[in-house]
Amino acid sequence: MNTILKRRFFDQILAMFGREPKKPVQISPPAQEIHLYKRTTNKEKLLAAAAHAEAHMSTSHKWRNRRWAVLIAANLLFVVSFYFDIQILEGALTGSRFVGFHLIDLNSALQVMLAHKHIITNLVIGTATVFVFWLLFGGRSFCSWVCPYHLLAEWAEKVHLFLVRKKLVIDQPIDRRLRTVFWVVFALLAIATGYTVYEAISPTGIVSRALIYGPGLALLWVLAMLVFEVFFVRRAWCRYACPIGLTYGVVGIFSPVRIKYTLEGCFHEGNCRKVCLVPHVLDTVIKGRAVHTEVPIGPDCTRCGLCVDVCPTGSLTFDVKGLSKLL
Amino acid sequence: MEPDKPEDEPVPVAKPTGKVKPPPLSLSKRQALRRKFLRTVLLTGGVLGAALSGYLPMVYARRQRLRPPGALEEKDFLASCIKCGQCVQVCPVQAIKLADLVDGFGVGVPHIDARDQACDFSCDAVQCILACPTGALTYTKPEFLPVRQGTQLAAKPILLAKEKDAEPTLNLKERMGVARLTRPELCLAIKGKGFKGQARGAAFKGRMRYFKVDRWKPIPVAEHPYDVAECDLCVRECPLKGAISIETVYAPDGTQRKSPVVHEPCVGCGVCEMICPTETASIEIVPREVWRT
Numbered sequence: 026m027n028t029i030l031k032r033r034f035f036d037q038i039l040a041m042f043g044r045e046p047k048k049p050v051q052i053s054p055p056a057q058e059i060h061l062y063k064r065t066t067n068k069e070k071l072l073a074a075a076a077h078a079e080a081h082m083s084t085s086h087k088w089r090n091r092r093w094a095v096l097i098a099a100n101l102l103f104v105v106s107f108y109f110d111i112q113i114l115e116g117a118l119t120g121s122r123f124v125g126f127h128l129i130d131l132n133s134a135l136q137v138m139l140a141h142k143h144i145i146t147n148l149v150i151g152t153a154t155v156f157v158f159w160l161l162f163g164g165r166s167f168c169s170w171v172c173p174y175h176l177l178a179e180w181a182e183k184v185h186l187f188l189v190r191k192k193l194v195i196d197q198p199i200d201r202r203l204r205t206v207f208w209v210v211f212a213l214l215a216i217a218t219g220y221t222v223y224e225a226i227s228p229t230g231i232v233s234r235a236l237i238y239g240p241g242l243a244l245l246w247v248l249a250m251l252v253f254e255v256f257f258v259r260r261a262w263c264r265y266a267c268p269i270g271l272t273y274g275v276v277g278i279f280s281p282v283r284i285k286y287t288l289e290g291c292f293h294e295g296n297c298r299k300v301c302l303v304p305h306v307l308d309t310v311i312k313g314r315a316v317h318t319e320v321p322i323g324p325d326c327t328r329c330g331l332c333v334d335v336c337p338t339g340s341l342t343f344d345v346k347g348l349s350k351l352l
Numbered sequence: 353m354e355p356d357k358p359e360d361e362p363v364p365v366a367k368p369t370g371k372v373k374p375p376p377l378s379l380s381k382r383q384a385l386r387r388k389f390l391r392t393v394l395l396t397g398g399v400l401g402a403a404l405s406g407y408l409p410m411v412y413a414r415r416q417r418l419r420p421p422g423a424l425e426e427k428d429f430l431a432s433c434i435k436c437g438q439c440v441q442v443c444p445v446q447a448i449k450l451a452d453l454v455d456g457f458g459v460g461v462p463h464i465d466a467r468d469q470a471c472d473f474s475c476d477a478v479q480c481i482l483a484c485p486t487g488a489l490t491y492t493k494p495e496f497l498p499v500r501q502g503t504q505l506a507a508k509p510i511l512l513a514k515e516k517d518a519e520p521t522l523n524l525k526e527r528m529g530v531a532r533l534t535r536p537e538l539c540l541a542i543k544g545k546g547f548k549g550q551a552r553g554a555a556f557k558g559r560m561r562y563f564k565v566d567r568w569k570p571i572p573v574a575e576h577p578y579d580v581a582e583c584d585l586c587v588r589e590c591p592l593k594g595a596i597s598i599e600t601v602y603a604p605d606g607t608q609r610k611s612p613v614v615h616e617p618c619v620g621c622g623v624c625e626m627i628c629p630t631e632t633a634s635i636e637i638v639p640r641e642v643w644r645t
Contacts, residue, residue, distance in 0.1 A: 107441050119460075120436030120485045127485050133434050137486055140431040143494060145487035148434075200392040207399065218407065219431045225406030225459045226399065230435060234450060234460050238437055241452035243459045246402055253398075258391065265392075266399055 029053050029316045037306065037323025041274050043202030046308035049316045056317050059288050063312070075292035075337075082337035088330025092170055100173050103237050118171070118233035119224070120151065127151030131159070131276065132269040133230070136223055139215035156276060164277015168263065168270050169302070169329035173236060174228040174247065178263055181251045185259050196259040201305070208268040228262060229269055260302055270327075277324040284322040284332065285344035288315040297332035297341055307332065310340075321346070406459055417463040418622060418639040420448050421471060421524055422481040422489040426640065428497055432488040435460030439480035439489060445559045445570045447471045447622075448480060464528075466622025466637050471528075473511055473591045473621060474561030474570045478524055491523050502642025503527055509617050510593035513563035522592075522619075529620030530641040531586075531596065533612060539634040540583035541598055542611050547583040550574050551629045558626055560589065573627065586612050586624035586635050593617065596624060616643055 029051050040046050052060065063071070102114045103121065115122045119133040129151030138144055159167055168175050188194040211223040224230055228250060231243045254261045263270060277283075286309055293312040298304045306326045309315050321344065332341045377385070416426070420439050423429045439462050440448045447469045448462045455463075462480075464471055481489040493499060508521035536542055552558065554574050561570040578585060582598075590596045595618040601611045612624075612635060622637045 115441050115483070116436040116438040116485070117460075118436075120434040120438065122438065122483075122485070129434065129485060137432055137434050141428065141486075143432070143487075143496075145490075145494075147485045148487070151485055197391055198388060199395055200388060203392050203396060206396070210400065211403070214403070219427060220407060220458070221431065221433075221435075222403050222407050224435050226403045230460060234435070234437060238440060238450055241450075241459075243453040245453070258395070261395060265395060 027053070027317075030320070033309075033316050033320065034323075037325070038278060040305050040308075040323060041271070041325035042205045043200070045201075046305050049314060051316065053317045056288055056315055059318065060313050060315070063293075071292070075294060078292060078337045079294065085334050088334050088343075092329060093176065095170050096173070096176055099171050100233065100236055103233065107237050117230065117237050118173070119227075119230045126154065128155050130229075130269070131155055132272040133221070133224060133227075135272065136211070136215045136221040139212055140219050140221050142216075159273055159276045160280055161282070163280045163282035163328045164273045164275070164324055165270060165326065166277070166282065166328040167273045168267075169327035172229050172269070173232040175263060175327075177232065177247070177251060178254060178260055181254045182260055185255045188255070194256055197257055199258055199261065199265040201265060203265045204267065204271055207266055208271045211268050223268060227269065228267075263302060274324050277326075280324070281346035281348070282328060283344055283346070284326055284328060284330075285342050286310060286315065286320045286322060287340045287342070288318050288320070289340075290338040291315075291340040292338060294337070296335045296337070300331040300335050302327055302329065302331075406453065416639040417451075418466055418529055418620070418637055420462055420464060420480045420489055421478045421528055421619070421621075422484075422491060422526070423528070424488055424490065424493065425498055425500070429488050430458050430461060432486045433458070433461050434486045434488070436485065437462070438483040438485060442475065442479040442483045443471075444474050445469060445472055445561070464622060466625040467633055468626070469558045470560075470622030470626035472560045472570070472623050473513070473522060476511065476514055478522055481523075492525065499526065500642055502644060503640075505619065506616055509595070509619055512591055512593055513561065513567065515593065524619060527619040527641075527643065529622075529637045529639040530643060531614045531618050531620065531622075531624050531635055532638050532641070533614070533634060534636045534638075535630070535632060535634045536611070538630040538632065539612065540630065541586075542609055544610060545583060546579075546581045547585065547629050548577075548579045549629075550577045551585055551627050560623065560626070561591075562589075578629075582610065583629065584612075585627045585629060589623055589627045591621065591623055592619065595619070616645075618643075 032051070103117060106112060106114045113124060118130055120129045122128065127147050127150045129148060131152060134148060134152040137148065185194065189196060214222040226246055228247045231247055235241060235244050250262050291310060293310060295310065297310055298307045301307050303325045306323045309320045330343065333343060419429060424432060437450055440446065440450060447464050449465060451458055451461045451463060453459055481491055503526045505525060505527060509524055510520045511522050514520050533539060540547055551573055556574050558573045559570040560573050562576055565571060565576065584598050587596050587598055594615055596612055596614050598610050599613040600608055602608050620637045620641065624635045625633045625637050628635050
């Protein structure tokens with residue numbers, strides 16, 4: 026890892042905690058060369074080429090469909106395990122057993138440990154298993170590939186974007202540092218009150234339990250959040266509030282599974298940034314910003330693959346660190 | 353991170369800004385920033401308000417809830433429960449319910465409403481404890497956690513259904529509560545009355561394992577009608593050995609009568625409360641109650 030990418034690596038961690046991405050301080054010579062070429066190429070030709078690429082692009086929902094299938098299957102497995110008593114995946118997303126093997130949600134485990142200040146073996150086993158799993162599979166991929174609230178919010182987002190196009194609402198962004206504040210506040214509340222206060226409002230837990238054990242009034246809170254997201258702030262919960270996302274984001278810092286950006290073929294249309302849940306991780310696709318010819322996307326990325334689907338030039342791809350070397 | 357060439361010399365593209373003051377923001381931009389700040393405050397207030405509104409009722413909670421067997425003391429129980437419902441899933445009669453928002457004592461925390469569906473130990477082994485991943489329900493409390501005087505059982509309770517097994521006891525060291533004859537004026541046994549029919553009416557959905565009918569399968573209470581000359585349903589259906597009996601008691605004025613009497617082995621499972629045929633249960637579980645001699 027050279028110094029430029031190392032700097033970006035740390036910048037992206039700070040961006041996850043809420044810092045706004047800045048223009049790069051250094052750009053590697055090969056990347057500079059490409060930036061220069063793109064600047065000096067006849068603009069009309071470049072635009073024509075971009076338009077051509079976009080016109081011939083087949084709108085694909087490959088990764089979205091795969092992701093929705095995985096998300097629905099995972100949550101359905103919980104439901105059928107209980108409903109038909111087949112005991113494959115018992116419990117809910119906060120804590121479960123996969124054919125008898127403990128799995129514990131990292132954020133819930135953290136809340137319990139902070140509140141109870143005592144840790145038992147089963148909790149450690151379950152937490153370690155889940156930790157290693159998401160370390161391998163990309164941290165926040167939990168959000169987009171498993172969390173049931175993510176799917177609801179994705180649908181609410183579609184309604185929101187429709188209303189935006191009709192000029193009925195506007196997205197009103199919020200300070201991203203808020204999520205870090207919430208994370209700290211809920212950790213402190215757990216310690217101070219001795220109760221897992223966050224779990225009372227965790228939409229992930231509420232929706233997961235509602236699916237498995239039947240709906241309850243707690244869903245009203247989830248509904249309120251979705252309404253807020255439709256009419257006021259796009260993806261408010263996932264973007265600006267959810268401490269679970271930050272916990273898994275931290276796990277994903279060292280994850281080998283990520284999205285990779287290749288500078289060379291990119292026309293910088295910015296379609297990827299429009300569909301992205303966390304556009305600050307895609308600041309690198311802005312013209313002149315890429316620090317290297319190939320830039321891995323940072324840990325706040327949920328690996329949802331919407332940008333991969335929407336990119337007309339294939340400049341954004343799923344990548345497993347080290348795998349290309351091995352093959 | 354990337355298989356890049358280490359010989360790449362970094363070239364600076366932007367000079368460090370140093371002490372140059374940023375230009376003043378335009379009015380519209382300042383307003384936009386202010387609105388963003390206010391929205392941030394709004395979301396902060398909303399989320400924290402919701403979180404604390406879920407917490408506050410617990411602070412003021414007056415009524416104790418009956419927790420599943422092996423639960424830690426209330427405060428530790430609430431702290432350690434991860435709200436996954438695995439205890440709900442293993443219970444053969446689904447006695448355990450998860451709390452909702454309005455219950456105000458922790459969304460997703462398990463409790464038992466004994467009148468609707470008591471814990472009848474038809475799992476034979478307190479499986480909810482076995483299922484709990486965090487130790488909120490536990491066979492053996494860690495040493496540093498408090499054990500109130502009177503919550504320990506003198507001996508492991510003997511389950512009548514498996515009295516003839518090699519291991520007839522339940523692995524339970526502390527009680528969930530204690531049964532109390534809270535409404536003696538309603539009690540049929542005290543009145544000397546019998547009972548005929550379905551204990552809780554035809555519409556009652558509660559289930560129980562009648563081990564003399566089927567050792568392994570709980571059946572609806574409504575499918576098991578009674579015909580007794582003197583009501584002793586609470587004693588008859590108590591799943592534990594020696595926890596309750598009908599005794600002859602003497603009133604202060606010297607008159608004698610029959611009455612259900614709860615004994616030390618009672619763990620507070622709630623079967624007596626569920627089965628009691630009076631309109632309002634004459635006998636009830638006092639959750640977290642200790643044994644007083």
